[in-house]
Amino acid sequence: MASPSPEQIIETQRQDWNRVASGWEKWDRFFDEQMAFLNHRLVADARLRSGMRVLDLGSGTGYPALLAAQTVGPSGNVTGIDLAEQMLEAARRKAASLKFSNITLKTGDVTTLPFEAASFDAITTRFCLMFLPEIPKAVAEIARILKPDTWVAAAVWSAPEKNPYLKIPIDGIKQFVELPPPDPTAPGIFRLAKPGELASMLEQAGLANISEQEFLGDVRFPAADDYFSSLMDIAAPIQNLWAQLSAAQQIEAKQRIIQTSGQYRKGTAIALPIAVRIVAARKPG
Secondary structure, three states, X not given: OOOOOHHXXXXXXXXXXXXXXXXXXXXXXXXXHHOHHHHHHHHHHOOOOOOOEEEEEOOOOOOOHHHHHHHHOOOOEEEEEEOOHHHHHHHHHHHHHOOOOOEEEEEOOOOOOOOOOOOEEEEEEEOOHHHOOOHXXXXXXXXXXXXXXXXXXXXXXXXXXXXXXXHHHHHHHHOOOOOOOOXXXXXXXXXXXXXXXXXXXXXXXXXXXXXXXXEEEEEEEOOHHHHHHHHHHHOHHHHHXXXXXXXXXHHHHHHHHHHHHHHHEEOOEEEEEEEEEEEEEEOOO
């Protein structure tokens, strides 16, 4: 069977993320709080300040684009791009509730951005690049549209063994379905987990002053059942694997996932470790 084309991969992803948009909106406030430290670090590493024109790639339901809009203020503006229109609809509702008028959210393909060269003062992107079928092409677009002497900051997941939050459900599913060995070049959650890989792509695109740092944290749920419910609501890649299980296998896999995640209880919460790499780079000028 022939491998899917980049266009087919993008269309499948568009459908996947539109499918889980309502789930993301349901969990919005929870994950905005849990990921606040990453959003603030991205805004800091992109050197945002008042009056800037900022682009956020893979904006989903709004963050870090909304934090960027708050940071640049009324004299600046933010454009957010995402494949999934229904995710962006949730982001627009959030922007309206916050009374932000300096943000525009539109659908688009990160590998073919509809902007002139050297037209943005900064770029942020969180958990987007690793899902792209042509990452170097997207990185080249980032380098093209950044103004000289400005910054991009990107967050990607680190290694699976450092991310029980993501690894627990995958391991639970693998007990019942034989999954092929992951293709290290195929789009996916851990596509850019290898240290230095994204940094190397940014360097090849002509960017400089590259920094890479791994941040450790956790995602805290009141109970293991809440964790499982969130996976079924928002995690499109995991949902796709889950659909391969029979009804009986799903019941047993759910029990395994809840039991394993329960081992991470810390006080009154289930604290599931995460590890995220943030890579920043400057366009020489």
